Amino acid sequence: MAKEKEVKEPLTKQPIGKLEASLWKSADKLRKNIDAAEYKHVVLGLIFLKYISDAFEELYDKLKAGEDPYEDIKGFCASATKERVAGLDYVLTPGRYVGLAEEEDDFDFVERFTSLKAEFEAQLKEETELNERITDNLNKIQLPND
DSSP: OOOOOOOOOOGGGSOHHHHHHHHHHHHHHHHHHSOGGGGHHHHHHHHHHHHHHHHHHHHHHHHHTTOOOOOOBTTTBOOOOHHHHHHTTTOOOHHHHHOOOOOOOOOOHHHHHHHHHHHHHHHHHHHHHHHHHHHHHHHHOOOTTO
16 A cells, blocks of 8 residues: 655645744754854744744734734834824834834943953953064074074
C-alpha cells in the first residue's frame, strides 16, 4: 500500500502559534550548524516576529471576547485621522505617528561620565606603555647593513 503524502498548509494559512513554533524549530536546527553572529538579522527577525505574533494573539483574543481590540501603544502602533496625516503633509513615516515608547530612565550622568573618563584615562596610560614597549622592541632589531 502506498504511503499517503502529507499535505501541509501554506505558512500564511497556519495559526500564528503553529507558525511561530515552526520558525523556532527551524531556528534551533540552524543554531546547531551555524555561527549565530553571522545570522543576527535572522535572530532579530524572529524576535520581531515573536513581538508581532504576541500582539496579534492579544488582538485576536480581544476580538473573540467581543472587546474593542485596538489601542494606541507608544513606540508600536497609533491610529491617525486624515486631518492629522494632512497636517503632517501626508508623510507616512511611522515615527511621526507612533512616537517613542516611554521607558523609565535610571541613567546617572555623573556616575557614567566618571566611569567612562577613568576608563579612557587607563586606556591612554596603557597606550603610552605599549608604544614604549614597541619602540624598545624595534630598537632591538638589528638589520644586516647596520
